[in-house]
Amino acid sequence: MHPNEYDLTSEDAIAHPEPVFEEMRKRCPVSYVEAMDTYMLARYDDVKAAMRDPLTFSSDRPFFGAGDSELEEIQASGYPQVPTLTMTDPPIHTRYRKLVNQAFSPKAVRALEPSMRRIVHDLIDGFVERGSVEFVSEFASLVPGYIIADALGLARGEQDRFMGWADDFVDSIQGREILSRERMLEIQHHVIDFQKFFANEIEKREQAPGDDLISALLAARVGGERPLDRPEILDLIRVFLTAGNETTASWISGTMRLLLSHRSQFEEVLADRNLIPAMLEESVRLVSPARWTRRTIVGRPVEMSGTVIPVGATVRPLWTSANRDEAYFPESATFDIHRDTSAHMAFGHGVHFCLGVNLARAEARIAFEVLFERLRDIRSAIPLDDVRTLPFVGVNRLSALPLRFAAT
Protein backbone atom coordinates (compact mmCIF):
# COMPACT_ATOMS: atom_id res chain seq x y z
CA MET A 1 0.00 0.00 0.00
CA HIS A 2 1.30 3.43 -0.87
CA PRO A 3 1.76 5.42 2.33
CA ASN A 4 -0.39 8.28 1.08
CA GLU A 5 -3.36 5.95 0.90
CA TYR A 6 -3.71 5.76 4.66
CA ASP A 7 -6.74 7.81 5.47
CA LEU A 8 -6.81 9.30 8.94
CA THR A 9 -9.18 12.15 8.20
CA SER A 10 -12.50 10.37 7.62
CA GLU A 11 -14.87 10.46 10.55
CA ASP A 12 -14.65 6.70 10.99
CA ALA A 13 -10.84 6.65 10.99
CA ILE A 14 -10.69 9.56 13.45
CA ALA A 15 -12.99 7.74 15.87
CA HIS A 16 -11.39 4.31 15.30
CA PRO A 17 -7.81 4.67 14.01
CA GLU A 18 -6.64 1.35 15.51
CA PRO A 19 -7.11 -0.73 12.31
CA VAL A 20 -5.27 1.90 10.24
CA PHE A 21 -2.43 1.94 12.77
CA GLU A 22 -2.25 -1.86 12.66
CA GLU A 23 -1.83 -1.74 8.88
CA MET A 24 0.89 0.86 9.32
CA ARG A 25 2.76 -1.26 11.87
CA LYS A 26 2.71 -4.24 9.54
CA ARG A 27 3.31 -2.65 6.15
CA CYS A 28 4.56 0.88 6.46
CA PRO A 29 5.72 1.76 9.98
CA VAL A 30 6.76 5.29 8.99
CA SER A 31 3.95 6.59 6.77
CA TYR A 32 3.63 10.03 5.27
CA VAL A 33 -0.01 11.13 5.51
CA GLU A 34 -0.51 13.83 2.94
CA ALA A 35 -3.76 15.28 4.29
CA MET A 36 -1.96 16.15 7.54
CA ASP A 37 1.49 16.70 5.97
CA THR A 38 2.80 14.43 8.71
CA TYR A 39 4.98 11.35 9.14
CA MET A 40 3.27 8.83 11.40
CA LEU A 41 5.49 6.60 13.60
CA ALA A 42 3.57 3.37 14.21
CA ARG A 43 6.13 1.02 15.80
CA TYR A 44 6.97 0.95 19.47
CA ASP A 45 10.75 1.11 18.91
CA ASP A 46 10.51 4.12 16.61
CA VAL A 47 8.21 6.00 18.98
CA LYS A 48 10.54 5.33 21.89
CA ALA A 49 13.66 6.28 19.93
CA ALA A 50 12.02 9.58 18.97
CA MET A 51 11.17 10.31 22.59
CA ARG A 52 14.75 9.62 23.64
CA ASP A 53 16.06 12.25 21.27
CA PRO A 54 14.09 15.38 22.18
CA LEU A 55 16.49 17.75 20.44
CA THR A 56 16.11 16.09 17.02
CA PHE A 57 12.42 15.35 17.56
CA SER A 58 11.72 18.86 18.75
CA SER A 59 8.63 20.03 20.63
CA ASP A 60 9.45 23.62 19.74
CA ARG A 61 6.59 24.63 17.46
CA PRO A 62 4.51 27.71 16.82
CA PHE A 63 1.30 28.32 18.72
CA PHE A 64 -1.99 27.65 17.02
CA GLY A 65 -2.82 30.60 14.78
CA ALA A 66 0.77 31.85 14.32
CA GLY A 67 1.42 32.96 10.74
CA ASP A 68 -2.30 33.34 9.99
CA SER A 69 -3.10 37.06 9.86
CA GLU A 70 -6.79 36.73 10.77
CA LEU A 71 -6.05 34.48 13.77
CA GLU A 72 -3.10 36.64 14.81
CA GLU A 73 -5.36 39.69 14.82
CA ILE A 74 -7.74 37.94 17.23
CA GLN A 75 -4.82 36.86 19.41
CA ALA A 76 -3.53 40.45 19.55
CA SER A 77 -6.50 41.34 21.77
CA GLY A 78 -5.25 38.87 24.43
CA TYR A 79 -1.93 38.18 26.13
CA PRO A 80 1.11 37.03 24.15
CA GLN A 81 1.38 33.22 24.08
CA VAL A 82 4.58 31.98 25.70
CA PRO A 83 5.57 28.31 25.43
CA THR A 84 6.50 26.66 28.74
CA LEU A 85 6.15 22.92 29.24
CA THR A 86 4.76 21.33 26.13
CA MET A 87 6.08 23.32 23.19
CA THR A 88 9.69 23.65 24.31
CA ASP A 89 12.90 21.59 24.34
CA PRO A 90 15.63 21.31 26.93
CA PRO A 91 17.04 23.53 28.42
CA ILE A 92 13.98 25.85 28.32
CA HIS A 93 11.64 22.94 29.05
CA THR A 94 13.90 21.83 31.90
CA ARG A 95 13.51 25.12 33.79
CA TYR A 96 9.71 24.99 33.78
CA ARG A 97 9.49 21.25 34.37
CA LYS A 98 11.68 21.47 37.43
CA LEU A 99 9.51 24.28 38.73
CA VAL A 100 6.22 22.36 38.52
CA ASN A 101 7.39 18.78 39.09
CA GLN A 102 7.13 19.07 42.87
CA ALA A 103 3.50 20.16 42.77
CA PHE A 104 2.72 16.81 41.11
CA SER A 105 5.06 14.56 43.10
CA PRO A 106 3.71 11.36 44.69
CA LYS A 107 3.91 13.13 48.05
CA ALA A 108 1.88 16.14 46.87
CA VAL A 109 -0.69 13.83 45.29
CA ARG A 110 -1.00 11.73 48.45
CA ALA A 111 -1.92 14.90 50.32
CA LEU A 112 -4.77 15.47 47.84
CA GLU A 113 -6.22 11.96 48.20
CA PRO A 114 -8.78 12.72 50.93
CA SER A 115 -10.26 15.59 48.92
CA MET A 116 -10.27 13.46 45.76
CA ARG A 117 -12.18 10.75 47.60
CA ARG A 118 -14.67 13.33 48.85
CA ILE A 119 -15.23 14.66 45.31
CA VAL A 120 -15.90 11.14 44.02
CA HIS A 121 -18.35 10.45 46.85
CA ASP A 122 -20.14 13.78 46.20
CA LEU A 123 -20.55 12.94 42.52
CA ILE A 124 -21.96 9.50 43.30
CA ASP A 125 -24.34 11.05 45.88
CA GLY A 126 -25.80 13.01 42.97
CA PHE A 127 -27.06 9.94 41.09
CA VAL A 128 -26.91 6.93 43.39
CA GLU A 129 -30.60 6.92 44.31
CA ARG A 130 -31.64 7.04 40.65
CA GLY A 131 -30.05 3.66 39.96
CA SER A 132 -28.78 4.99 36.64
CA VAL A 133 -26.12 7.38 35.41
CA GLU A 134 -24.70 8.66 32.16
CA PHE A 135 -21.21 7.61 33.18
CA VAL A 136 -19.22 9.90 30.84
CA SER A 137 -20.88 13.27 31.46
CA GLU A 138 -22.10 12.73 35.04
CA PHE A 139 -19.01 11.04 36.42
CA ALA A 140 -15.88 10.36 34.35
CA SER A 141 -15.60 13.89 32.93
CA LEU A 142 -16.31 15.56 36.26
CA VAL A 143 -13.80 13.68 38.42
CA PRO A 144 -10.65 15.21 36.85
CA GLY A 145 -12.41 18.51 36.16
CA TYR A 146 -13.48 19.03 39.77
CA ILE A 147 -10.09 17.94 41.08
CA ILE A 148 -8.29 20.41 38.81
CA ALA A 149 -10.78 23.17 39.69
CA ASP A 150 -10.13 22.53 43.38
CA ALA A 151 -6.36 22.45 42.85
CA LEU A 152 -6.49 25.79 41.00
CA GLY A 153 -8.78 27.24 43.66
CA LEU A 154 -11.73 27.76 41.27
CA ALA A 155 -15.46 27.37 41.70
CA ARG A 156 -16.73 24.03 40.37
CA GLY A 157 -19.63 25.82 38.72
CA GLU A 158 -17.23 26.95 36.01
CA GLN A 159 -16.56 23.36 35.04
CA ASP A 160 -18.42 23.50 31.71
CA ARG A 161 -16.30 26.42 30.57
CA PHE A 162 -13.09 24.60 31.53
CA MET A 163 -14.09 21.51 29.60
CA GLY A 164 -15.02 23.69 26.63
CA TRP A 165 -11.63 25.38 26.69
CA ALA A 166 -9.86 22.07 27.16
CA ASP A 167 -11.66 20.81 24.02
CA ASP A 168 -10.56 23.91 22.12
CA PHE A 169 -6.93 23.36 23.09
CA VAL A 170 -7.07 19.65 22.32
CA ASP A 171 -8.40 20.39 18.83
CA SER A 172 -5.73 23.04 18.27
CA ILE A 173 -3.00 20.60 19.28
CA GLN A 174 -4.09 17.25 17.91
CA GLY A 175 -5.59 18.06 14.55
CA ARG A 176 -4.92 21.62 13.57
CA GLU A 177 -4.29 20.64 9.91
CA ILE A 178 -7.80 19.40 9.35
CA LEU A 179 -9.96 21.91 11.25
CA SER A 180 -12.59 23.94 9.42
CA ARG A 181 -12.05 27.69 9.12
CA GLU A 182 -15.05 28.36 11.36
CA ARG A 183 -13.64 26.08 14.04
CA MET A 184 -10.20 27.73 13.84
CA LEU A 185 -11.72 31.18 14.35
CA GLU A 186 -13.85 29.91 17.20
CA ILE A 187 -10.85 28.33 18.94
CA GLN A 188 -8.82 31.53 18.63
CA HIS A 189 -11.66 33.57 20.18
CA HIS A 190 -11.95 31.04 23.00
CA VAL A 191 -8.20 31.31 23.69
CA ILE A 192 -8.77 35.01 24.42
CA ASP A 193 -11.77 34.21 26.68
CA PHE A 194 -9.59 31.69 28.52
CA GLN A 195 -6.76 34.19 28.94
CA LYS A 196 -9.05 36.92 30.26
CA PHE A 197 -10.79 34.61 32.70
CA PHE A 198 -7.54 33.32 34.17
CA ALA A 199 -5.78 36.70 34.13
CA ASN A 200 -8.57 37.81 36.45
CA GLU A 201 -8.05 34.75 38.65
CA ILE A 202 -4.30 35.45 38.77
CA GLU A 203 -4.98 39.04 39.83
CA LYS A 204 -7.19 37.81 42.66
CA ARG A 205 -4.36 35.53 43.90
CA GLU A 206 -1.88 38.40 43.66
CA GLN A 207 -4.10 40.39 46.01
CA ALA A 208 -4.90 37.49 48.32
CA PRO A 209 -2.71 34.39 47.88
CA GLY A 210 -4.23 31.03 48.83
CA ASP A 211 -2.90 27.48 49.04
CA ASP A 212 -3.89 26.71 45.44
CA LEU A 213 -1.72 25.90 42.45
CA ILE A 214 -2.03 29.37 40.87
CA SER A 215 -0.81 30.98 44.11
CA ALA A 216 2.07 28.47 44.14
CA LEU A 217 3.00 29.45 40.59
CA LEU A 218 3.00 33.11 41.60
CA ALA A 219 5.36 32.31 44.48
CA ALA A 220 7.69 30.14 42.37
CA ARG A 221 11.02 31.47 41.10
CA VAL A 222 12.45 30.39 37.73
CA GLY A 223 16.00 29.16 38.28
CA GLY A 224 15.66 30.41 41.86
CA GLU A 225 15.57 33.96 40.53
CA ARG A 226 12.71 35.64 38.75
CA PRO A 227 8.98 35.08 39.22
CA LEU A 228 6.88 33.66 36.37
CA ASP A 229 5.21 36.39 34.33
CA ARG A 230 1.53 36.37 33.47
CA PRO A 231 1.80 34.85 29.96
CA GLU A 232 3.93 32.02 31.41
CA ILE A 233 1.40 31.30 34.15
CA LEU A 234 -1.42 31.37 31.57
CA ASP A 235 0.41 28.80 29.46
CA LEU A 236 0.99 26.53 32.47
CA ILE A 237 -2.72 26.71 33.32
CA ARG A 238 -3.48 25.92 29.66
CA VAL A 239 -1.32 22.81 29.99
CA PHE A 240 -2.96 21.67 33.26
CA LEU A 241 -6.44 22.21 31.88
CA THR A 242 -5.77 20.52 28.56
CA ALA A 243 -3.63 17.60 29.64
CA GLY A 244 -5.48 16.84 32.84
CA ASN A 245 -9.14 16.94 31.94
CA GLU A 246 -10.18 14.87 29.00
CA THR A 247 -7.32 12.35 29.23
CA THR A 248 -8.32 11.09 32.66
CA ALA A 249 -12.02 11.34 31.77
CA SER A 250 -11.39 9.12 28.73
CA TRP A 251 -9.35 6.71 30.81
CA ILE A 252 -12.09 6.31 33.44
CA SER A 253 -14.91 5.92 30.91
CA GLY A 254 -12.88 3.64 28.62
CA THR A 255 -12.01 1.44 31.60
CA MET A 256 -15.68 1.05 32.52
CA ARG A 257 -16.50 0.03 28.94
CA LEU A 258 -13.73 -2.59 29.00
CA LEU A 259 -14.96 -3.97 32.33
CA LEU A 260 -18.53 -4.24 31.07
CA SER A 261 -17.40 -6.15 28.00
CA HIS A 262 -15.08 -8.45 30.01
CA ARG A 263 -17.42 -9.70 32.69
CA SER A 264 -15.19 -12.35 34.27
CA GLN A 265 -12.28 -9.93 34.73
CA PHE A 266 -14.77 -7.39 36.11
CA GLU A 267 -15.90 -9.94 38.70
CA GLU A 268 -12.30 -10.75 39.50
CA VAL A 269 -11.48 -7.09 40.25
CA LEU A 270 -14.66 -6.70 42.31
CA ALA A 271 -13.60 -9.71 44.38
CA ASP A 272 -10.06 -8.39 44.84
CA ARG A 273 -9.87 -4.59 44.87
CA ASN A 274 -6.06 -4.81 45.03
CA LEU A 275 -6.25 -5.60 41.31
CA ILE A 276 -7.56 -2.09 40.53
CA PRO A 277 -4.12 -0.53 39.78
CA ALA A 278 -3.07 -3.38 37.45
CA MET A 279 -6.50 -3.29 35.77
CA LEU A 280 -6.06 0.46 35.21
CA GLU A 281 -2.58 0.13 33.68
CA GLU A 282 -3.96 -2.40 31.19
CA SER A 283 -6.95 -0.20 30.38
CA VAL A 284 -4.82 2.91 29.89
CA ARG A 285 -2.63 0.91 27.48
CA LEU A 286 -5.66 -0.07 25.39
CA VAL A 287 -7.52 3.22 25.68
CA SER A 288 -4.43 5.41 25.13
CA PRO A 289 -6.42 8.59 25.88
CA ALA A 290 -3.97 10.72 23.86
CA ARG A 291 -3.52 8.85 20.61
CA TRP A 292 -0.37 10.70 19.55
CA THR A 293 1.93 13.63 20.17
CA ARG A 294 3.61 15.92 17.70
CA ARG A 295 7.26 16.69 16.97
CA THR A 296 9.30 18.54 14.32
CA ILE A 297 12.57 17.18 12.89
CA VAL A 298 15.42 19.57 13.63
CA GLY A 299 19.12 19.58 12.71
CA ARG A 300 19.48 16.39 10.67
CA PRO A 301 17.30 14.05 8.61
CA VAL A 302 16.36 10.89 10.50
CA GLU A 303 16.10 7.37 9.15
CA MET A 304 13.53 5.16 10.83
CA SER A 305 12.36 1.72 9.71
CA GLY A 306 13.88 2.39 6.29
CA THR A 307 12.26 5.78 5.69
CA VAL A 308 14.20 9.02 5.70
CA ILE A 309 12.31 11.85 7.41
CA PRO A 310 13.59 15.25 6.26
CA VAL A 311 14.50 18.21 8.42
CA GLY A 312 11.48 20.40 9.11
CA ALA A 313 9.00 17.53 8.77
CA THR A 314 6.13 17.14 11.22
CA VAL A 315 6.13 13.76 12.95
CA ARG A 316 3.42 12.16 15.03
CA PRO A 317 4.62 9.37 17.31
CA LEU A 318 1.48 7.25 17.78
CA TRP A 319 1.00 6.20 21.41
CA THR A 320 -2.07 4.13 20.51
CA SER A 321 -0.08 2.16 17.98
CA ALA A 322 3.04 1.69 20.13
CA ASN A 323 0.82 0.39 22.93
CA ARG A 324 -0.58 -2.24 20.58
CA ASP A 325 2.72 -3.28 19.02
CA GLU A 326 2.72 -7.10 19.07
CA ALA A 327 6.48 -7.13 19.61
CA TYR A 328 5.84 -5.81 23.13
CA PHE A 329 2.23 -6.77 23.83
CA PRO A 330 1.29 -10.21 22.45
CA GLU A 331 -2.41 -10.48 21.51
CA SER A 332 -2.22 -6.72 21.86
CA ALA A 333 -5.91 -5.94 21.29
CA THR A 334 -6.93 -8.29 24.12
CA PHE A 335 -7.81 -6.78 27.50
CA ASP A 336 -5.88 -8.82 30.05
CA ILE A 337 -5.43 -7.34 33.51
CA HIS A 338 -2.70 -9.90 34.27
CA ARG A 339 -0.38 -9.02 31.41
CA ASP A 340 2.91 -7.19 31.92
CA THR A 341 1.99 -3.61 31.00
CA SER A 342 5.16 -1.99 32.35
CA ALA A 343 6.42 -1.01 28.89
CA HIS A 344 3.32 0.93 27.81
CA MET A 345 3.69 4.55 26.75
CA ALA A 346 0.17 5.83 27.41
CA PHE A 347 1.75 8.58 29.53
CA GLY A 348 4.43 9.26 26.93
CA HIS A 349 8.13 8.72 27.36
CA GLY A 350 11.24 10.71 28.19
CA VAL A 351 11.63 14.32 29.27
CA HIS A 352 8.02 15.23 28.38
CA PHE A 353 6.65 12.18 30.24
CA CYS A 354 3.24 13.07 31.68
CA LEU A 355 3.66 15.60 34.49
CA GLY A 356 0.34 14.58 36.01
CA VAL A 357 0.88 10.82 35.96
CA ASN A 358 0.69 10.43 39.74
CA LEU A 359 -2.41 12.59 39.94
CA ALA A 360 -4.11 10.73 37.07
CA ARG A 361 -3.34 7.32 38.57
CA ALA A 362 -4.69 8.39 41.95
CA GLU A 363 -7.85 9.88 40.39
CA ALA A 364 -8.60 6.74 38.39
CA ARG A 365 -7.84 4.38 41.28
CA ILE A 366 -9.94 6.31 43.77
CA ALA A 367 -12.78 6.65 41.24
CA PHE A 368 -13.02 2.86 40.88
CA GLU A 369 -12.43 2.13 44.57
CA VAL A 370 -15.35 4.34 45.53
CA LEU A 371 -17.57 3.23 42.64
CA PHE A 372 -17.15 -0.41 43.66
CA GLU A 373 -17.80 0.50 47.28
CA ARG A 374 -21.04 2.36 46.51
CA LEU A 375 -22.53 0.59 43.48
CA ARG A 376 -23.21 -3.05 42.67
CA ASP A 377 -24.62 -4.94 39.68
CA ILE A 378 -23.25 -2.35 37.30
CA ARG A 379 -24.66 -2.93 33.79
CA SER A 380 -24.67 -1.02 30.55
CA ALA A 381 -28.14 0.44 29.89
CA ILE A 382 -27.67 0.11 26.13
CA PRO A 383 -26.06 -2.63 24.00
CA LEU A 384 -22.28 -2.16 24.33
CA ASP A 385 -21.99 -2.17 20.52
CA ASP A 386 -23.94 1.08 20.55
CA VAL A 387 -21.37 2.83 22.75
CA ARG A 388 -19.52 5.03 20.29
CA THR A 389 -16.13 6.69 20.20
CA LEU A 390 -16.42 10.32 19.15
CA PRO A 391 -14.63 11.59 16.03
CA PHE A 392 -12.27 13.88 17.95
CA VAL A 393 -8.87 13.99 16.32
CA GLY A 394 -6.06 12.43 18.32
CA VAL A 395 -8.06 11.55 21.42
CA ASN A 396 -10.14 8.53 22.45
CA ARG A 397 -13.39 9.79 23.90
CA LEU A 398 -16.69 7.98 24.33
CA SER A 399 -19.91 9.77 23.38
CA ALA A 400 -21.91 8.33 26.28
CA LEU A 401 -22.04 5.26 28.51
CA PRO A 402 -25.42 4.98 30.22
CA LEU A 403 -25.33 2.57 33.17
CA ARG A 404 -27.78 0.91 35.51
CA PHE A 405 -26.81 -0.32 38.94
CA ALA A 406 -28.03 -0.96 42.46
CA ALA A 407 -26.80 0.97 45.47
CA THR A 408 -24.84 -1.04 48.02
Added chain:
Amino acid sequence: MRIEVDLKRCNNHGQCMFSAPEVFSLDDQGLLAFRSESTDRYVSPALDESQREQLQEASDMCPTLAITLVEAAP
Protein backbone atom coordinates in the same frame (compact mmCIF):
# COMPACT_ATOMS: atom_id res chain seq x y z
CA MET B 1 24.65 8.55 51.86
CA ARG B 2 24.45 6.77 48.51
CA ILE B 3 21.86 6.26 45.85
CA GLU B 4 20.75 2.95 44.43
CA VAL B 5 19.11 2.85 41.02
CA ASP B 6 17.15 -0.22 39.97
CA LEU B 7 18.07 -0.22 36.29
CA LYS B 8 15.45 -2.85 35.52
CA ARG B 9 12.72 -0.50 36.72
CA CYS B 10 14.30 2.65 35.29
CA ASN B 11 12.71 3.67 32.02
CA ASN B 12 15.09 6.53 31.10
CA HIS B 13 12.50 9.30 31.42
CA GLY B 14 15.23 11.60 32.72
CA GLN B 15 13.07 13.29 35.34
CA CYS B 16 15.83 12.70 37.92
CA MET B 17 18.21 14.99 36.06
CA PHE B 18 15.76 17.88 36.54
CA SER B 19 16.03 17.42 40.29
CA ALA B 20 19.69 16.44 40.69
CA PRO B 21 21.59 17.37 37.52
CA GLU B 22 24.99 16.90 39.19
CA VAL B 23 24.29 13.22 39.79
CA PHE B 24 21.95 12.07 37.03
CA SER B 25 22.35 12.50 33.30
CA LEU B 26 21.28 10.84 30.07
CA ASP B 27 23.84 9.74 27.47
CA ASP B 28 23.79 10.39 23.72
CA GLN B 29 21.32 7.53 23.24
CA GLY B 30 18.94 9.04 25.76
CA LEU B 31 19.73 6.33 28.34
CA LEU B 32 20.57 6.90 31.99
CA ALA B 33 24.34 7.37 32.05
CA PHE B 34 24.83 4.78 34.85
CA ARG B 35 23.92 2.06 32.37
CA SER B 36 27.47 2.12 31.03
CA GLU B 37 28.64 0.90 34.45
CA SER B 38 26.12 -1.76 35.30
CA THR B 39 23.03 -3.51 33.99
CA ASP B 40 20.83 -4.44 36.94
CA ARG B 41 21.55 -2.11 39.78
CA TYR B 42 23.73 0.94 40.16
CA VAL B 43 25.09 1.96 43.55
CA SER B 44 26.77 5.35 43.72
CA PRO B 45 29.90 6.19 45.66
CA ALA B 46 29.27 8.11 48.91
CA LEU B 47 27.60 11.42 48.06
CA ASP B 48 27.88 14.72 49.81
CA GLU B 49 25.25 15.53 52.44
CA SER B 50 24.64 18.89 50.73
CA GLN B 51 23.04 16.99 47.85
CA ARG B 52 20.50 15.20 50.04
CA GLU B 53 17.58 17.47 49.28
CA GLN B 54 17.89 17.26 45.51
CA LEU B 55 18.54 13.51 45.62
CA GLN B 56 15.44 13.02 47.76
CA GLU B 57 13.49 15.05 45.21
CA ALA B 58 14.88 12.90 42.37
CA SER B 59 13.81 9.79 44.26
CA ASP B 60 10.35 11.26 44.89
CA MET B 61 9.89 12.33 41.28
CA CYS B 62 11.03 9.15 39.53
CA PRO B 63 7.97 7.88 37.60
CA THR B 64 9.07 4.25 38.07
CA LEU B 65 10.26 4.64 41.69
CA ALA B 66 13.65 3.27 40.71
CA ILE B 67 15.80 5.51 42.91
CA THR B 68 16.46 4.83 46.60
CA LEU B 69 18.55 6.79 49.07
CA VAL B 70 20.58 4.48 51.27
CA GLU B 71 22.45 5.46 54.41
CA ALA B 72 24.64 2.43 55.03
CA ALA B 73 27.78 1.58 53.09
CA PRO B 74 27.12 -1.02 50.36
